[in-house]
Amino acid sequence: MKQTLSILLGVALAATAFGGDSLKELTLTLSTQGPDRYADGSAVKTGETYLLVYVHAGATNAGVRTDGTLVDSVGNEIATTGTAIDGSRCGFKAIQYPASLYPPEGKWALVLLDTRDANDNVGGLVAGQSEVTAGINLRTAANNNGPVGMDVPAQSGLGLKSAGKTAVSLGTLPPVIASVARKGNKVDIKIKDFSDTARYEVEDCTDLAANNWTNRSGLTGMRLQAKTLNIKPGPGQELPATVTVSDNDTVRFFRVKAN
Amino acid sequence: MKKLLILTAVIAAAVAVRATTVIQGENGVGFIEVTIPADTSQKILSVPFEACLVGGAGMLSDVISTNGMKSSVDNPADADQIVVLTTNAVGSPVYYYYWNKTGTGWETNHTVRLGGGETNVIPVVASSYPVARGLGFWLKRPASQAATTLYMKGQIPTNSVAVDLPGNNTFTLIGYGALEPVDINTNAVTWASRYDEGALGKDQLRIVSDAGVMSTYMYWGDVQEWQTDQGVKLPVTIQPGEGLWYLRRGTTPTTTTFTPVVIPQQ
Numbered sequence: 001m002k003q004t005l006s007i008l009l010g011v012a013l014a015a016t017a018f019g020g021d022s023l024k025e026l027t028l029t030l031s032t033q034g035p036d037r038y039a040d041g042s043a044v045k046t047g048e049t050y051l052l053v054y055v056h057a058g059a060t061n062a063g064v065r066t067d068g069t070l071v072d073s074v075g076n077e078i079a080t081t082g083t084a085i086d087g088s089r090c091g092f093k094a095i096q097y098p099a100s101l102y103p104p105e106g107k108w109a110l111v112l113l114d115t116r117d118a119n120d121n122v123g124g125l126v127a128g129q130s131e132v133t134a135g136i137n138l139r140t141a142a143n144n145n146g147p148v149g150m151d152v153p154a155q156s157g158l159g160l161k162s163a164g165k166t167a168v169s170l171g172t173l174p175p176v177i178a179s180v181a182r183k184g185n186k187v188d189i190k191i192k193d194f195s196d197t198a199r200y201e202v203e204d205c206t207d208l209a210a211n212n213w214t215n216r217s218g219l220t221g222m223r224l225q226a227k228t229l230n231i232k233p234g235p236g237q238e239l240p241a242t243v244t245v246s247d248n249d250t251v252r253f254f255r256v257k258a259n
Numbered sequence: 260m261k262k263l264l265i266l267t268a269v270i271a272a273a274v275a276v277r278a279t280t281v282i283q284g285e286n287g288v289g290f291i292e293v294t295i296p297a298d299t300s301q302k303i304l305s306v307p308f309e310a311c312l313v314g315g316a317g318m319l320s321d322v323i324s325t326n327g328m329k330s331s332v333d334n335p336a337d338a339d340q341i342v343v344l345t346t347n348a349v350g351s352p353v354y355y356y357y358w359n360k361t362g363t364g365w366e367t368n369h370t371v372r373l374g375g376g377e378t379n380v381i382p383v384v385a386s387s388y389p390v391a392r393g394l395g396f397w398l399k400r401p402a403s404q405a406a407t408t409l410y411m412k413g414q415i416p417t418n419s420v421a422v423d424l425p426g427n428n429t430f431t432l433i434g435y436g437a438l439e440p441v442d443i444n445t446n447a448v449t450w451a452s453r454y455d456e457g458a459l460g461k462d463q464l465r466i467v468s469d470a471g472v473m474s475t476y477m478y479w480g481d482v483q484e485w486q487t488d489q490g491v492k493l494p495v496t497i498q499p500g501e502g503l504w505y506l507r508r509g510t511t512p513t514t515t516t517f518t519p520v521v522i523p524q525q
Contacts, residue, residue, distance in 0.1 A: 062278070071278045167278030179311050180288040180412050182326065189288070192312070198282075208415070209439055250408075251499070253289035253415060253438070258282040 026099050026140045028052075030082055030110070033135035033153075034089025038114050039128050039160060043088040047122045049113045050082035050090045052138070054147065057105035064111070066125045066259060067169040067197035079108075084122075089135075106147045110136050112160070118223040125199050125225050126166045127259070134159025168258055169197035175256050178238055185247045190238040191256055198258040200224040202241045206251050213255065216243055222259065286311070290324075290412040291438065293500035295398065296469045297406040303467055305395040305434020305502035308413025316389035317413045319343070319357065320365050323390070324410035329401060330361040335368045339404075342397035343388065344432050347380060354397075355382035393422040393517045395432030395502025411500055419449075419518040424507045430465075434502040437520040443476060443485045443495045449516040454509030455480030465504035466495065 030052055036044040055061050059075025070076045079102060085091040090110075110132040117124030138150040178192040189202060201222045203213040215221045224241055226232065231239060245252050288311060295302060310317035323341060331338035335358035347353045353370050360366035365385035370378045382388065390396065398409065415438065424431050435441050435448060443464060454462045461477040464485055468474065476485040476495065486492045497503065507513065 065278065165280040167280055168282050172282055174282050175284040177284060177286055177288045177311060177414070180290065182290050182324070182410060182412065187290070191284075193285075207439075250292040250294075251289070251438075253287055255287040256284040258284070259280065 024099050025096050027094060027096050028079070028140050028149075029092065029094045029137070030080065030090065031092040031137045032082075032090040032110070032132060033137070034087045036084070036088050036090065036112060036132060036135070037160070038112070038116075039130050044084045044112065045088075045116065045122050046084055046086055048084040049115060049122075050084070050132070051111040051113065052079045052082065053077065053109045053111055054079045054102045055107050055109055057103070061109040061111070061131060063129055063164045063167060064113070064126055065167040065169045065197075066127075066172075066199055068113075068126055069169070071167045077102075090132075102147055104147050108138060108147055108150055110138065110150070116223065117225060117228045118221075119228060124223060124228060125197065127199060127223050129164050129166055131161040131164075132159060133161045166259065169195065171195070172198045172258050175200060175239075175258055177254065177256055180254060182245075185245055185249075187243045187245055187252065187254070189241045189243065189254055189256070191241060192238055194226055194233055194237075194239040195258070196226040196233055198225070200239060200241070200256055200258055202243055202254055202256050204243060204245075204252055204254045206249075206253070208253060216245075286417075287415040288413065289415055289438070290410050291499045292408045292410055293498070294469075295400070295404075295407050295409055298403060299398075299406075299469060300400055300402065300471070301467075302398045302400075302469070303395050303432060303502035303504070304398050304409070304411075304500055305393070305432075305436065306390050306411050306413065307392060307416065307434065307436045307438050307499050308411060309392060309416045309418070311414045314414065314416075314418060316391040318386050319388045319390045320385035322411055322413045323365070324412060325359050325364050326410055327407050328359050328409060329404060329407070330359040332361045335360075335366075337401050339401070340368065340399040341365060341385075342399050343382075343390070344396065347378070353378060353380070355388065356399075357382065357385050357388075391420060391422075392416055392436035393420040393434055393515075395434045395504075397432075409500070416519040419516050421514050421516045424505055424513050424515055426507050426510045426512045429507050431505045431507065432502055433505045433515070434500075434517075435497045435520075436517040437497070438499050439520050440496045440498050441520055443497060444492070445520065447518050447520045449518070450478075451515055452509065452511070452513045453478040453480070453483075454507065456508070460508050462508050463504075463506040465506060466497075467503070 054077045056075045062072035080095045082090040082093045112130050112132050114128035115122045115124050136150045136152045172195050173193045176192045178190045181188045205213045306322045328339040338359040341357040343355045356368035357365040358368050367382045370380040464476045466474050479486050
């Protein structure tokens, strides 16, 4: 670890040495003080992903899609990624880049992804995203030639800027429920036309006229995904979902949506 | 001009990054439970669902669950039976009998002519017999059975379904095909040319209660409603999954259209 820090420090010094040159390389360092939290208030899990997004002048941070690609791939660029370490914080990360790559007219956004799957493991599709606004340490070695660095002290509260919904991955088809079967208080639903870059959520209701569709399975029910189940999309393939209902249910309707 | 260009560019950028956050599925599905009281020997049923994926009629074995129904290893008379009214190859009305065979499900039994008389025709297998929304059928139970429930399942209907009603005093088993309780005078049914030619010549609905009592409601053309034979309009509710008889007094066939009472909102 000490050796790594020494190497990084060396890189930073090397970058600074090119100070007044318009072609200079800059060094950027990133970390957060933590503990960072997801939009639902729970502590960020070790291994979770942060994105350092460079937002070009005139653009806004448009977020990412479920598969992790940028919604605005022209106005936004992922400069680097970070990983959550013990303490629910973004571990130290340093990159070196040409100063002209991220001009000072732009700005930085640190985006915390929520990649927890139905089993509460990180590494799944992007279920949520928030822009981190507190406790960020982001500096360039010569910030007069790069976008303004962030050095936002830790604050009380979540330190998140409006948790955004994740855009559906391009090419995702409307899912189709192929069958429904009840076994006691479990209802098995099979979904066709699914993608491995989309999350699926089953909603149900008992009164169609009231239109009160709800997700009975909570967060885990919103993160049904083929990857977790090791199912590949294709002809004849179906994504299974099981919904628990009341033993004395006399009527129940279901629908599915892709996120 | 320059400002206009900048403004245009900003709007274009905003449009370019607009992204969908939810894609609703193409269909909804569900199940309903139909209560079968104790000692019910016969009950008129009707499936309010469509088949999954393709819509339209579902196959009998798919839309009517055997879960909770009485089965038998080798004796149809000891099992719950589904009896559907259809026509044979020469157009004569016949009943197809299916029985709940243990480990198999709805198994074909035999065919009976309407009005009595067994035929030698074996019904179409349950996995190939289409049970359309809007058509009714019977549940026939062995004697002295405890109360149970019958499940129907399938796709929530989004399309109207037409049911042919032959003329000349013909009875047809129908269902309103609704997933919500509906009054017999609901506007979710397009009754084409209902017939009213006086007290003995009115089209009729005949509804059998759980206690086995049949009630008759006649079509009164002056008010275009189903009412008692005394011309009294009563609140009569058809539960999801229930069926009834339609007696067509008119000499000409007609077609009635049942629309989905509630189309699921996306």
